[in-house]
Amino acid sequence: MGRFYGTKIRNGEMAIDAVPKLWKKATEKWLQENP
Structure with a gap:
């Protein structure tokens, strides 16, 4: 879902x-890991 x-x-x-x-936390993590 992130x-x-x-x-x-x-x-x-x-x-x-x-x-x-x-x-929200999973999404923020995904955004950081996938610039």
Whole structure:
């Protein structure tokens, strides 16, 4: 799910603030590991 939300953020479809709290840490980790 981190990858799913990370990809949407990269594509400009959503902002990090829109990510559910449950997946926020995983998404931030994915974004750091995949510049």
